[in-house]
Amino acid sequence: MSNDKRPVVSIDSWSKLRQYTPARIALGHSGTSLPTKPHLEFQLAHAQARDAVHHALDIPALDETLRSRGHATIVLGSRADSRPTYLQRPDLGRRLNDDSVKLLKSMPAPEKPYDVAFVIGDGLSALAIEENATKFLDVMLPALAGSDWQVAPLCIVKEARVAIGDEVAENLGAKMVVVLIGERPGLSSPDSMGIYMTLNPRTGLTDESRNCISNVRPAGLSYEHAAHKLSYLMTEARRRGLSGVNLKDEAEALPRVNTGSAENFLIES
Amino acid sequence: MRYSHDVGGNRYTFDSLKDLLAKASPARSGDYLAGVAAGDDEERVAAQMVLADTPLSTFLSDAVVPYESDEVTRLIIDDHDARAFAPVAHLTVGGFRDWLLSDAANEASLKALAPGLTPEMVAAVSKICRVQDLILIAQKCRVVTKFRNTIGLKKRLSTRLQPNHPTDDPTGIAASVVDGLMYGSGDAVIGINPATDSIAAVTTLVEMLDEVIRRYDIPTQSCVLTHVTTSIEAINRGAPIDLVFQSIAGTEAANSSFGVNLAVLQEGRDAALGLQRGTVGENVMYFETGQGSALSANAHHGVDQQTLEARAYAVARKFEPLLVNTVVGFIGPEYLFDGRQIVRAGLEDHFCGKLLGVPMGCDICYTNHAEADQNDMDVLLTLLAAAGVSFIMGIPGSDDIMLNYQTTSFHDALYARKVLGLQPAPEFESWLKETGIFEADEEIRLAESLPKPFRHALEHLH
Numbered sequence: 250m251s252n253d254k255r256p257v258v259s260i261d262s263w264s265k266l267r268q269y270t271p272a273r274i275a276l277g278h279s280g281t282s283l284p285t286k287p288h289l290e291f292q293l294a295h296a297q298a299r300d301a302v303h304h305a306l307d308i309p310a311l312d313e314t315l316r317s318r319g320h321a322t323i324v325l326g327s328r329a330d331s332r333p334t335y336l337q338r339p340d341l342g343r344r345l346n347d348d349s350v351k352l353l354k355s356m357p358a359p360e361k362p363y364d365v366a367f368v369i370g371d372g373l374s375a376l377a378i379e380e381n382a383t384k385f386l387d388v389m390l391p392a393l394a395g396s397d398w399q400v401a402p403l404c405i406v407k408e409a410r411v412a413i414g415d416e417v418a419e420n421l422g423a424k425m426v427v428v429l430i431g432e433r434p435g436l437s438s439p440d441s442m443g444i445y446m447t448l449n450p451r452t453g454l455t456d457e458s459r460n461c462i463s464n465v466r467p468a469g470l471s472y473e474h475a476a477h478k479l480s481y482l483m484t485e486a487r488r489r490g491l492s493g494v495n496l497k498d499e500a501e502a503l504p505r506v507n508t509g510s511a512e513n514f515l516i517e518s
Numbered sequence: 519m520r521y522s523h524d525v526g527g528n529r530y531t532f533d534s535l536k537d538l539l540a541k542a543s544p545a546r547s548g549d550y551l552a553g554v555a556a557g558d559d560e561e562r563v564a565a566q567m568v569l570a571d572t573p574l575s576t577f578l579s580d581a582v583v584p585y586e587s588d589e590v591t592r593l594i595i596d597d598h599d600a601r602a603f604a605p606v607a608h609l610t611v612g613g614f615r616d617w618l619l620s621d622a623a624n625e626a627s628l629k630a631l632a633p634g635l636t637p638e639m640v641a642a643v644s645k646i647c648r649v650q651d652l653i654l655i656a657q658k659c660r661v662v663t664k665f666r667n668t669i670g671l672k673k674r675l676s677t678r679l680q681p682n683h684p685t686d687d688p689t690g691i692a693a694s695v696v697d698g699l700m701y702g703s704g705d706a707v708i709g710i711n712p713a714t715d716s717i718a719a720v721t722t723l724v725e726m727l728d729e730v731i732r733r734y735d736i737p738t739q740s741c742v743l744t745h746v747t748t749s750i751e752a753i754n755r756g757a758p759i760d761l762v763f764q765s766i767a768g769t770e771a772a773n774s775s776f777g778v779n780l781a782v783l784q785e786g787r788d789a790a791l792g793l794q795r796g797t798v799g800e801n802v803m804y805f806e807t808g809q810g811s812a813l814s815a816n817a818h819h820g821v822d823q824q825t826l827e828a829r830a831y832a833v834a835r836k837f838e839p840l841l842v843n844t845v846v847g848f849i850g851p852e853y854l855f856d857g858r859q860i861v862r863a864g865l866e867d868h869f870c871g872k873l874l875g876v877p878m879g880c881d882i883c884y885t886n887h888a889e890a891d892q893n894d895m896d897v898l899l900t901l902l903a904a905a906g907v908s909f910i911m912g913i914p915g916s917d918d919i920m921l922n923y924q925t926t927s928f929h930d931a932l933y934a935r936k937v938l939g940l941q942p943a944p945e946f947e948s949w950l951k952e953t954g955i956f957e958a959d960e961e962i963r964l965a966e967s968l969p970k971p972f973r974h975a976l977e978h979l980h
Contacts (some may be wrong), residue, residue: 253858259964259966262691262968263696263697263972263976265976265979265980266696266976266979269692269693270683270687270691270693270694271689271919272694272697272913272915273914273915273917274683274694278937278964281926281928281932281933281936281964282933283915283929284933291892293914298886302886336851336855337547337550337551337851337852338551339551339852358881360626393801420599427922433885433886433922434885434887435919435922435923436888436917436924464684511689513688513689513692513726514689514692514979515734516726516733517975517978
């Protein structure tokens with residue numbers, strides 16, 4: 250019997266390249282397969298992403314936090330009455346349930362029409378909302394308070410898709426809607442929040458009417474940078490009377506993050 | 519035309535050919551979402567029985583999407599080769615299944631038959647096939663394509679090296695390219711999904727990949743997966759583009775939602791052909807598809823998602839692509855709910871593509887909101903490799919950090935090659951062995967040390 254004590258896991262000799270990318274490179278190999286350690290690290294990341302998808306938004310806690318900051322809130326729900334239904338029927342997640350419509354219609358009309366409604370939806374990651382929504386609004390809302398924006402009560406919507414903001418805003422009579430929503434969780438980003446802005450929202454609009462700010466989270470786009478982008482988009486949308494694809498080019502004039510350079514070690518001489 | 523069938527004391531009627539196809543389709547969430555699926559299992563089998571008795575020739579006279587209003591239907595009908603169809607013209611769908619399973623169907627007869635088949639015919643027969651039929655029949659087909667190497671030969675499995683990075687950082691991309699090459703990945707294509715779609719950004723990436731391929735003398739091709747019109751413009755400005763990419767679907771309206779039509783695809787192909795960058799062949803297109811894309815664009819005409827997917831391969835076939843990739847689990851659980859549905863769909867897509875003569879690969883993948891995991895992907899990978907899939911994806915550790923989904927890793931491809939005795943494209947296999955990435959024996963073994971040219975490139979890094 251052989252007494253070979255050489256390690257069976259081979260380390261990849263290009264491990265130092267890991268500093269240049271968050272990708273799972275240089276994982277090593279047992280035979281040609283994934284060694285135990287990176288295999289189980291992947292399983293953990295997937296479990297966390299799955300938990301983020303199925304985690305139910307703690308609405309009372311979010312509601313309490315927002316109210317403690319002096320914000321008026323309204324709690325609503327979509328027509329998807331469970332997570333499995335929500336996942337398979339995006340159409341139901343885009344519409345308010347009857348009780349929610351009734352609740353909004355029973356609201357007293359504001360003295361001046363609302364300029365903007367903020368809608369907070371769980372989307373595909375309630376974790377993203379729990380981690381980021383309040384912190385983002387803490388940066389965003391004070392900036393608006395000092396301006397002439399008439400802000401509607403904050404609406405929290407369960408089992409929500411982005412488009413449900415249109416129906417919420419329509420019932421509130423708001424001229425613009427900003428939807429904060431949990432994005433599809435990636436393996437390395439279970440907590441990513443998206444922000445969608447739509448001018449003149451009404452039921453039935455599609456994505457080309459919206460502007461999107463993606464990947465808002467501590468390891469992604471900062472709250473300050475996201476608030477800066479959103480303020481820019483809101484101001485420009487109101488000034489030019491449009492949102493969506495036609496506003497996109499202008500928005501991209503904002504400073505870009507890390508475009509990198511054309512240089513890299515593989516083709517340097 | 520109406521169809522009906524009595525089964526178990528119940529009479530089932532089907533309003534049209536597309537209704538029959540939809541209700542005969544194995545259950546999947548997208549068809550429920552569209553409201554076209556069978557109401558229950560008995561109705562589904564009744565539909566399959568009626569479909570089995572339907573003559574193949576019916577599909578030539580009864581279009582599921584109107585000829586007058588859809589250029590994909592016109593392409594399918596106008597390009598149909600009646601002479602090639604002749605050997606099976608007398609068969610029903612059920613009889614066609616038996617023929618495909620029989621010894622009459624072999625590599626040569628299936629190659630000759632392909633131009634005589636329409637997507638609806640192959641979709642129909644797939645609906646009455648079990649998983650083992652989808653594998654057995656597909657592995658008889660051989661679709662060989664060429665650019666700088668040869669894809670689709672028997673006992674070969676190629677991979678797309680997919681070195682995506684969330685900000686297109688060239689060094690980050692290069693790190694993933696090295697990782698992939700050292701694991702023997704990248705013979706189908708080195709293909710980047712760019713985070714930024716501008717012509718300048720795309721050109722930067724194209725030039726970088728071109729230089730890597732030339733510097734290390736790699737017998738493969740590059741692609742930056744941007745809109746066909748962006749590629750055309752980049753070519754006009756002198757960018758060294760190997761393959762022109764485009765997502766396509768099975769109806770004119772769905773393609774229109776992607777901003778393309780047949781004429782634009784032709785322009786893209788002509789632009790790439792004009793560069794004459796292929797060394798062993800002239801297949802210059804790379805297409806991606808996926809069940810559910812037409813429905814998500816509200817352009818499905820009441821047709822089930824699997825039939826529409828097969829129609830996308832008729833679009834692909836027209837432009838003689840190097841690679842066609844069904845991105846099977848990317849779209850989400852509202853179209854394919856779980857591992858079971860994803861596995862079946864991946865095998866159907868591969869089967870239909872190969873019968874139509876398309877160089878079919880599969881992005882064996884899932885998102886985190888689908889009921890699927892790595893085990894499901896292992897199942898589909900093993901089955902597709904047994905079915906002779908032309909290529910799969912290769913990505914570091916299965917985690918696409920730019921598109922936020924999971925696909926097959928470099929390690930996964932080596933598993934499939936090892937278990938089924940498959941090698942990369944022959945030109946690439948030689949390069950791997952000459953460079954010292956693979957040991958020069960029959961078994962797949964990775965070399966212990968970094969090959970010299972790459973050792974040199976990494977020397978200056980800390």
